[in-house]
Amino acid sequence: MLDTFYGFFTPSETPKKIVAGLPDLIVNELDKTGDIFLRPNTYGAGTGVNYNPERLKLVWDQKIVQAGIRFLLHTTLVDVVRKEGEPITCIFWNKSGFFKIIAQRVIDASGDADFCHLAGYAYEVAGELEPAQSMTTTFRMCNVDLDKFKQAGGKHMLQEKMIQAIETGKHPLPRKEGSAHEMCQPGCISTVAVKVSGLRALQAEELTQAEIEGRKQSFIYEDFFRQEVPGYEHSKIIGLSHQIGVRETRRVYGEYRLTKEDCLSGIMPADRIFLCGAPIEDHRPGKNGEDETFWQYIPENGVYGVPYGTIVPKQSERVWVVGRCFSATHDAHASxxxxxxxxxxxxxxxxxxxxSLDTDTAANAVNIPQLQAKLLQLGAILDNPATIADTSRNGWQNNFRVQNTLAHSL
Ligand SMILES: Cc1cc2nc3c(=O)[nH]c(=O)nc-3n(C[C@H](O)[C@H](O)[C@H](O)COP(=O)(O)OP(=O)(O)OC[C@H]3O[C@@H](n4cnc5c(N)ncnc54)[C@H](O)[C@@H]3O)c2cc1C
Structure with a gap:
């Protein structure tokens, strides 16, 4: 239910493209059908690449099928048997029953590090050392009169209305800020405004409570938008995220752990596998117990390189961990x-x-220059575009149907 890829560009008035390779392939596929536009966001995580999330589902399916990959949807990993030096047994459940896969290599992309948890790798659970980031049910609204909204003051007007609604107690909104932005579908708005904190996403009962609270808050917003915000009078919610958005749960301890200092000092380690320029964006309770978002930027619109060891669980020979459960501290993860x-x-x-398979090498002993050469062949960017003379490889944004029209993204 999200609809904006952040992180392709650095924030600032002069954004630089810092991610490429296979992610470009997906964006360009969406571009073919006009299902993409750029959303300037100079103060947040950088220019966003807005996409049509429904078309994206089709694109993922097509790319995976075209690549000849056998894959199963509706299938859950439920157990792992891991013995030193042997292939790993993964037990799954789906509607056909239980079955096992004997895996030579495993990439844990479960968000919650379910594989690493079941396989006995060490991890930190969000909330143990620092407050966990809050959860958010995203929702979409249709039939919004955007011209009227913009004429009435756009995002500044919306923010004032949110503050008023909270101060007068008329609408108990959980936040006085948040993102409400145009979608590819005309007259439709996507929001990231709900905030559910203090509940643990790895505990089924608390996750259930979080779903209930997230849906309740979404309709508090619907009342607020319809009653208070010019342009939204005839709008309605047309979609809630099918699952509440969880920002962080388990973060695996890897061969390297990315830290806040790494991000803010702009490290460029020799074993970097990609770049990041996004600020630390931490959604957590503020001093007065209010949920707010805290931002800390990489100085001078800079970028940092992310070491290979952040996707390799400690001492791992056959396993990688990617996505929001990779190896990072709370702050570094938030960037x-x-x-x-x-x-x-x-x-x-x-x-x-x-x-690792081709060379019969352990995950933690992969030849990094060889890996980087393969990444570069795919088009990945490993050098800070601000420091290299030839940025022609970064001209990918020109492929876009660029719409710089969005005025009211909060
Ligand atoms: C509310 C919210 C708003 C955000 N907004 C943005 C934004 O606008 N732009 C942006 O770039 N980023 C945004 N982010 C961050 C970004 O979306 C996430 O960090 C990122 O998508 C995480 O990707 P992932 O693949 O690690 O995890 P997920 O997207 O959570 O994917 C994990 C997958 O693994 C599957 N899975 C889990 N457990 C198992 C199991 N045991 N067996 C089998 N499969 C399993 C899940 O079903 C899921 O498909 C947002 C995050 C949240 C929560």
């Missing part, structure tokens, strides 16, 4: 979890797994 970066992790782990 590096956008989708351009999580796609880059997947790209690097896939290539590393193949290299």
């Amino acid at each position: 590096c979890r956008s989708m351009a970066q999580t796609m880059s992790m997947g790209q690097a782990a896939g290539l590393a797994a193949v290299l």
Whole structure:
């Protein structure tokens, strides 16, 4: 239910493209049918690549089928048997029953690090050391009169209305800020405004409570938008995320752990596998117990390189971990979890797994220059575009049907 890839570009007035390779393939496929536009966001995570999430589902299916990959949807990993030096037994459940796969290599992309948990790798659970980021049910609204909204003051007017609604107690909104932005579908708005905190996403009962609370808050917003915001009078919610959005749960301890200092000092390690320029964006309770978002930027619109060891669980020979459960502290994770970066992790782990099989090498001993050469062949960007003379490889944004029209993204 999200609809904006963040992390492809650095924030600032002069955004630089820092992620490429397979993620570009997906964006360009969406571009063919006009299902993409750029959303300037100079203060947040950088220019966003807005996509039609329904078309994206089709694109993923087609790309996977075209690549000849056998895959199963509706299938859950439920157990793992791991013995030193042997292939790994993964037990799954789906509507056909239980079955096992004997895996030579595994990439855990479960968000919650379910594989690593079941296989006995060490991890930190969000909330143990620092408050966990909150959860959000995203929702879409249709039939919004955007011209009227813009004429009435756009995003600044909306923010004032949100503050008023909270101060007067008329609408108990959980936040006085949040994102409400145009979608590819005309007259439709996508929002990231709900905020559910203090509940643990790995506990089924609390996750159930979180779903209930997230849906309740969504309709509090619907009342607020319809009653208070010009242009929204005849709008309605047409979709709630089918599952509440969970920002962080388990973060595996890897061969390397990305830290806040790494991000803010702009490290460029020799074993980097992708770049990130997004600020630390931490959704958590503020001093007065209010849920707010805290931002910390990489100085001078900079970028940092992410070491290979962040996607390799400690001492792992056959396993990689990618996505929001990769190896990072709470703060570093809050910078590096956008989708351009999580796609880059997947790209690097896939290539590393193949290299590891081809050369019969352990995950933690993969030849890094060889891996980087393969990443560059795919078009990945490993050098800070601000420091290289030839940025022609970064001209991909010109392929876009660029719409800089969006005025009211919060
Ligand atoms: C509310 C919210 C708003 C966000 N907004 C943005 C944004 O606008 N732009 C942006 O770039 N990023 C955004 N992010 C961050 C970004 O979306 C996530 O960090 C990223 O998508 C995480 O990807 P992932 O693949 O690690 O995990 P997920 O997207 O959670 O995918 C994990 C997958 O693994 C499957 N799975 C889980 N457990 C099992 C199991 N045991 N067996 C089998 N399969 C399993 C799940 O079904 C799921 O398909 C947002 C995050 C949230 C929560």
